[in-house]
Amino acid sequence: MLMIDCPWCGNRDESEFMYGGEGNIVRPQDPESISDDSWSDYLFMRKNTKGLYMEQWLHSYGCRRWFLAERETVSYEILNTHKIGEINPESKS
Amino acid sequence: MSEIPTAKSSIEKELNSIPTFNTLNESSVFISEKRFKDHINLRLDISDDGNVDALGNILGVEVPIEPNTVNINGEVSVLWLGPDEWLILTTECYPNSMLDRLSKGLIGKVASIVDMSGGQTVINLDGPNSMNLLAKGCTLDLHPRVFGDGKCAQTIIAKTGVIIRKIDNSPSYDLIVRRSYADYLVLWIKDAAREYGLSLAK
Ligand SMILES: [Zn+2]
Numbered sequence: 001m002l003m004i005d006c007p008w009c010g011n012r013d014e015s016e017f018m019y020g021g022e023g024n025i026v027r028p029q030d031p032e033s034i035s036d037d038s039w040s041d042y043l044f045m046r047k048n049t050k051g052l053y054m055e056q057w058l059h060s061y062g063c064r065r066w067f068l069a070e071r072e073t074v075s076y077e078i079l080n081t082h083k084i085g086e087i088n089p090e091s092k093s
Numbered sequence: 094m095s096e097i098p099t100a101k102s103s104i105e106k107e108l109n110s111i112p113t114f115n116t117l118n119e120s121s122v123f124i125s126e127k128r129f130k131d132h133i134n135l136r137l138d139i140s141d142d143g144n145v146d147a148l149g150n151i152l153g154v155e156v157p158i159e160p161n162t163v164n165i166n167g168e169v170s171v172l173w174l175g176p177d178e179w180l181i182l183t184t185e186c187y188p189n190s191m192l193d194r195l196s197k198g199l200i201g202k203v204a205s206i207v208d209m210s211g212g213q214t215v216i217n218l219d220g221p222n223s224m225n226l227l228a229k230g231c232t233l234d235l236h237p238r239v240f241g242d243g244k245c246a247q248t249i250i251a252k253t254g255v256i257i258r259k260i261d262n263s264p265s266y267d268l269i270v271r272r273s274y275a276d277y278l279v280l281w282i283k284d285a286a287r288e289y290g291l292s293l294a295k
Pocket of ligand 1: 064
């Protein structure tokens with residue numbers, strides 16, 4: 001069982017959390033003006049990293065906030081967690 | 094003539110089957126329900142000083158900013174649920190209900206005020222073994238060094254989502270739970286308390 005460090009609540013059991021896939025993806029500012037390819041890339045395309053991966057998690061049975069976690073996908077170790085907005089998002093445009 | 098409906102507890106039957114003991118039992122866990130309190134879920138952006146002042150005037154106490162803590166003013170308790178979300182518990186209804194005062198006092202603000210009173214109840218566990226009992230179904234570190242007086246936490250006990258609130262070091266805990274899960278939780282508590290003995294607090 002993992003202990004996950006919620007940036008608001010501190011260390012809690014994995015059973016309180018839900019996984020939300022790749023994190024820190026920027027929503028295009030003006031979806032009307034971008035190509036279908038860029039839009040579908042934003043909606044559907046995700047990395048499948050072996051190694052350090054930026055993910056979003058939801059503390060669903062706790063404070064119900066989304067946050068970011070840097071996780072090593074080989075060892076499952078979570079190295080860091082951040083509140084949303086604490087680190088610069090990677091631009092996908 | 095039609096009967097006037099009266100408020101009923103969803104766990105009255107389960108609680109009434111628990112014996113009350115007058116003689117002090119050293120190991121016993123005491124259970125009771127704090128029923129029919131006003132439960133209000135409040136969401137408001139407190140990065141705006143005007144919001145903080147308006148809220149403080151209504152509640153008579155500042156909302157807790159530190160995660161998982163409770164601020165108290167007499168009958169009014171304000172529990173931290175999130176950076177912009179609190180649970181207000183009160184029995185005080187003069188001169189107007191808390192719901193009324195919040196709705197009127199926050200006019201013009203972007204806020205969410207939801208009456209949860211019919212949907213939740215509070216189960217209290219008290220006695221030296223109440224921490225050991227909770228630890229059987231809860232992954233939180235309940236040691237008083239970590240989870241002391243004035244702390245609260247939203248978590249899972251025996252697969253049920255609850256808000257645990259530490260009242261004092263007897264130790265005494267309030268479990269705030271959805272009323273539809275309350276009888277299940279009482280049944281689980283009855284089972285988990287068998288080695289200590291369970292008494293209905295009067
Ligand atoms: Zn949390």
